[in-house]
Amino acid sequence: MVEEAIIQLTGGIDSTVLAYYLKDKYALHGAFLYYGYPPQTRELELVKELSKKLEIPLKVIDFSSYVKSFGLPPIDTIQYKIKYQFVVEILAPFSAYPDLNTMFVGWLKDEWNNKMSLLERIESIMGFKVITPFHTMVKSEVIKLGEKLGVDFTKTHSCIVSGKTHCGICMPCRSRRRAFEEAKVKDPTVYYYNLSPDEVDKLSRELSQGEFIERYFRPFLEYTGEYPKEFVDNLVNILKE
Structure with a gap:
């Protein structure tokens, strides 16, 4: 059995x-x-x-x-x-x-x-x-x-931000892309931001958190339409603190 x-x-x-x-x-x-x-x-x-x-x-x-x-x-x-x-x-x-x-x-x-x-x-x-x-x-x-x-x-x-598409910049998205690269397996995932994990890591170091949020996260959140505008505004303000 x-x-x-x-x-x-x-x-x-x-x-x-x-x-x-x-x-x-x-x-x-x-x-x-x-x-x-x-x-x-x-x-x-x-x-x-x-x-x-x-x-x-x-x-x-x-x-x-x-x-x-x-x-x-x-x-x-x-x-x-x-x-x-x-x-x-x-x-x-x-x-x-x-x-x-x-x-x-x-x-x-x-x-x-x-x-x-x-x-x-x-x-x-x-x-x-x-x-x-x-x-x-x-x-x-x-x-x-x-x-x-x-x-x-x-x-x-894998994305923790959206259910519509992978953002490509949150940590799970970066981990996903990096793992496919390390495995040498073709990554079939469609990412909103087509940046390599290393490029995103570099941007997150070079930009202030506020700049990174405004430049990348806000446009993505607004694109998905999954969150009310007030929610997005509050989220962005919290992330920038």
């Missing part, structure tokens, strides 16, 4: 490759945590599409009201900054699937090292197991694996 397990799906490269990697090894049950931010519109679409393709049952856990109750400022809500968020994201899927006690997550090397000691204590208290098959890998290695497994990388999303 095939063992059942939860898989945490985000719509990103790591969890998508993980789903392909595990699909023939386990009877997977997907969990997607929805916080109600614009980028997650696209992420949820991709997760639903992936779940259907790989025949993974999916539960969407709605945390949008939870986040709103904190009254977080715009920059925190866009970047999903909730204290000990990863703990919430571990406990919620086990609550959604109370009969399962194993979950797979797509954490990479640096992410795993930062969470290992706390995770081990949580596991010992709660009696479940969180498995991180990619915890010794960096993103470029996951991309190489994904290419071998036939993953369509256009069906993944």
Whole structure:
């Protein structure tokens, strides 16, 4: 009998490759945590599409009201900054699937090292197991694996600013581009700003934060139309502080 397990799906490269990697090894049950931010519109679409393709049952856990109750400022809500968020994201899927006690997550090397000691204590208290098959890998290695497994990388999303298109300048976008370059795999992603990660890094050093925000982030936010003007103005002011 095939063992059942939860898989945490985000719509990103790591969890998508993980789903392909595990699909023939386990009877997977997907969990997607929805916080109600614009980028997650696209992420949820991709997760639903992936779940259907790989025949993974999916539960969407709605945390949008939870986040709103904190009254977080715009920059925190866009970047999903909730204290000990990863703990919430571990406990919620086990609550959604109370009969399962194993979950797979797509954490990479640096992410795993930062969470290992706390995770081990949580596991010992709660009696479940969180498995991180990619915890010794960096993103470029996951991309190489994904290419071998036939993953369509256009069906993944990394940008934390927009769900319509990758901005090309936020840290996850830069990490995505850099990883494809390191993996020597063609990057099929369409970026709004067609700048290399090194070029963006250089600009962020040469320009003041205010100049960088006004020159790059504001035009992009206004282009996507995903945020009300007042929200954009407030966000830009916070970022410039």
